[in-house]
Amino acid sequence: xxxxxxxxxxxxxxxxxxxxxxxxxxxxxxxxxxxxxxxxxxxxxxxxxxxxxxxxxxxxxxxxxxxxxxxxxxxxxxxxxxxxxxxxxxxxxxxxxxxxxxxxxxxxxxxxxxxxxxxxxxxxxxxxxxxxxxxxxxxxxxxxxxxxxxxxxxxxxxxxxxxxxxxxxxxxxxxxxxxxxxxxxxxxxxxxxxxxxxxxx
Numbered sequence: 001x002x003x004x005x006x007x008x009x010x011x012x013x014x015x016x017x018x019x020x021x022x023x024x025x026x027x028x029x030x031x032x033x034x035x036x037x038x039x040x041x042x043x044x045x046x047x048x049x050x051x052x053x054x055x056x057x058x059x060x061x062x063x064x065x066x067x068x069x070x071x072x073x074x075x076x077x078x079x080x081x082x083x084x085x086x087x088x089x090x091x092x093x094x095x096x097x098x099x100x101x102x103x104x105x106x107x108x109x110x111x112x113x114x115x116x117x118x119x120x121x122x123x124x125x126x127x128x129x130x131x132x133x134x135x136x137x138x139x140x141x142x143x144x145x146x147x148x149x150x151x152x153x154x155x156x157x158x159x160x161x162x163x164x165x166x167x168x169x170x171x172x173x174x175x176x177x178x179x180x181x182x183x184x185x186x187x188x189x190x191x192x193x194x195x196x197x198x199x200x201x
Contacts, residue, residue: 097134101141101159101168108142111135112196121196137166139198140173146195147185151175 098104107128114124125132145152155175159168176182189195 098138098165100165101145101156104138104141104165104169105145108135108139108196112194115196116193121198135196136198138169139196140169140176141165143186143189143195144172144176144182147176147189148179148182151179151182 098107107130111121111124111128111130114127115121118124118127121132125135141152144155152172155168155172158171176186186195190197
């Protein structure tokens, strides 16, 4: 009886041992299957980390490049603004109106010089920055000054700071028309190129 009991116990032990070994094998195989998944998971995590870091670095680079480009644009705009302002100042200086007979005479001589160099009055007007009508209106001042200096000095005595330049130019024109010799002198000087060949339209 004891012998049978011992044999039964041994059989049970063997069965349990086999079952334990089987379970160990199952567990080991299950762990082996999980290892590549875990590795893949860690790899994917590291990949995500690296990609996110790349994205952040790219975004930082793009932000810095955008900020630098915006700063460059601002600088360019400022530079353009300064250039425009300087051009505007130059234009204002160029287009500044003659306020007295002396300035009108100086401007006329400048136009005459440009006319001799360029060969056209329109080109000379553009170069100096004055329109034709203004030159025609104020031309008698220069014509009287160059053709008849003495009469011009007499006419200049009538000019005051309150006198309008146009009114003084009309006075000079009347002085020229009132003297045939001055008219002839003006026409001769125009023909020789010492005065602008202006004609009132």
